[in-house]
Amino acid sequence: MRIDAIELHRVGMPLVRPFETSFGVQTAREVLLIRVRTDAGDGWGECVAGTEPFYSSEYVDGAAHVIEHYLAPTLLRAPDVTAASVARQLGYVAGHRMAKAALEAAVLDAELRAVGRSFGEYFGATAEWVDCGVSVGIAPSIDELLAEVAGYVAEGYKRIKLKVKPGWDLEPVARVRELLGPDGLLQVDANTAYTLADAEHLKRLDPFDLLLIEQPFDEEDIASHAALAQVIETPVCLDESILSAAIAVDAIERGATSIVNIKAGRVGGYLEALRVHDICRELSVPVWCGGMLETGIGRAANVALAALPGFTLPGDTSASGRYFADDLAEPFVLGSGEHAGQLRVPTGPGTGVEVDEAFVAARALSPHRTLR
Ligand SMILES: CC(=O)N[C@@H](Cc1ccc2ccccc2c1)C(=O)O
Numbered sequence: 014m015r016i017d018a019i020e021l022h023r024v025g026m027p028l029v030r031p032f033e034t035s036f037g038v039q040t041a042r043e044v045l046l047i048r049v050r051t052d053a054g055d056g057w058g059e060c061v062a063g064t065e066p067f068y069s070s071e072y073v074d075g076a077a078h079v080i081e082h083y084l085a086p087t088l089l090r091a092p093d094v095t096a097a098s099v100a101r102q103l104g105y106v107a108g109h110r111m112a113k114a115a116l117e118a119a120v121l122d123a124e125l126r127a128v129g130r131s132f133g134e135y136f137g138a139t140a141e142w143v144d145c146g147v148s149v150g151i152a153p154s155i156d157e158l159l160a161e162v163a164g165y166v167a168e169g170y171k172r173i174k175l176k177v178k179p180g181w182d183l184e185p186v187a188r189v190r191e192l193l194g195p196d197g198l199l200q201v202d203a204n205t206a207y208t209l210a211d212a213e214h215l216k217r218l219d220p221f222d223l224l225l226i227e228q229p230f231d232e233e234d235i236a237s238h239a240a241l242a243q244v245i246e247t248p249v250c251l252d253e254s255i256l257s258a259a260i261a262v263d264a265i266e267r268g269a270t271s272i273v274n275i276k277a278g279r280v281g282g283y284l285e286a287l288r289v290h291d292i293c294r295e296l297s298v299p300v301w302c303g304g305m306l307e308t309g310i311g312r313a314a315n316v317a318l319a320a321l322p323g324f325t326l327p328g329d330t331s332a333s334g335r336y337f338a339d340d341l342a343e344p345f346v347l348g349s350g351e352h353a354g355q356l357r358v359p360t361g362p363g364t365g366v367e368v369d370e371a372f373v374a375a376r377a378l379s380p381h382r383t384l385r
Pocket residue numbers: 032034039061062063064068148202204252303304305306329
């Protein structure tokens with residue numbers, strides 16, 4: 014395809030409730046959306062970087078800058094661009110995986126819409142519905158936490174994930190385990206808030222039968238995660254550390270992770286996410302789909318990814334309403350009856366969602382940029 018223009022849209026969307034993690038409190042999502050205009054039609058992609066460089070080194074302003082000054086000019090100059098060629102064409106730029114992933118996803122959306130294929134079909138999805146978990150922030154009090162969790166359980170979520178940090182871990186986990194009962198699926202995510210010195214403390218989570226403890230230590234400290242895994246029963250799962258299939262293999266082989274959280278934006282795109290899925294499957298390592306408070310664009314693509322056979326654990330592919338009262342596309346709503354706690358895999362061309370351009374324009378934080 015020939016790319017004739019690349020548009021950058023910055024959209025501000027309030028969260029239905031504050032979302033607190035060990036790295037800060039989020040009350041709104043500022044998201045960078047990409048629309049590519051090609052000779053085969055348009056496509057939308059979503060950059061998952063946060064407003065600030067706290068979850069990772071990427072952030073909205075930085076992603077917009079690197080797209081405007083390096084990544085978009087390269088694709089606009091190229092005589093032919095396909096989703097399969099984007100990573101190689103942009104490889105001369107170091108890092109900026111979330112920015113690259115947004116462009117690749119937009120190109121893939123345009124490419125697949127042009128031939129009437131869905132992301133799910135292209136990825137090799139084997140399910141029509143995916144089990145959904147929910148990520149629960151650090152709360153002002155235990156009672157408020159329990160009320161929020163009870164609400165999600167009532168909505169049918171298949172798995173509860175609690176954000177934890179030093180000072181907010183053992184008691185919240187104990188109380189939520191009590192609320193869920195012994196069979197409820199429960200896991201925690203520290204977003205790098207601990208160090209190996211906390212190993213004995215973290216071992217005190219073992220009695221609560223957690224599915225996993227996600228990214229307890231610094232994203233670059235693979236060795237400490239391997240050391241922790243020798244000390245605790247709870248399986249260790251990496252998120253921030255896993256930037257590529259190669260790093261996933263390294264972490265698995267070193268015993269640093271026995272379950273992998275896959276996020277397409279974090280690893281540089283959905284095509285690399287497929288490679289992470291495939292290698293984890295070969296190594297018999299379960300994977301699940303992480304979430305970055307996506308709008309319907311990224312949420313649709315994540316649900317399609319989560320429909321692959323290696324995604325055997327409920328992901329953070331929650332309903333749109335977990336984060337947003339209104340979304341830029343038809344909201345994802347949990348199924349009912351036999352599909353309680355599940356989201357349906359979109360079957361339309363590309364991501365399968367139609368972006369409400371009036372919504373995007375109404376919530377634009379600045380005039381959109383058109384790069385040619
Ligand atoms: C659903 C979930 O817990 N996501 C991330 C943390 C996170 C939380 C809030 C974010 C806000 C803006 C950008 C990225 C963000 C990532 C995680 O799994 O670690």
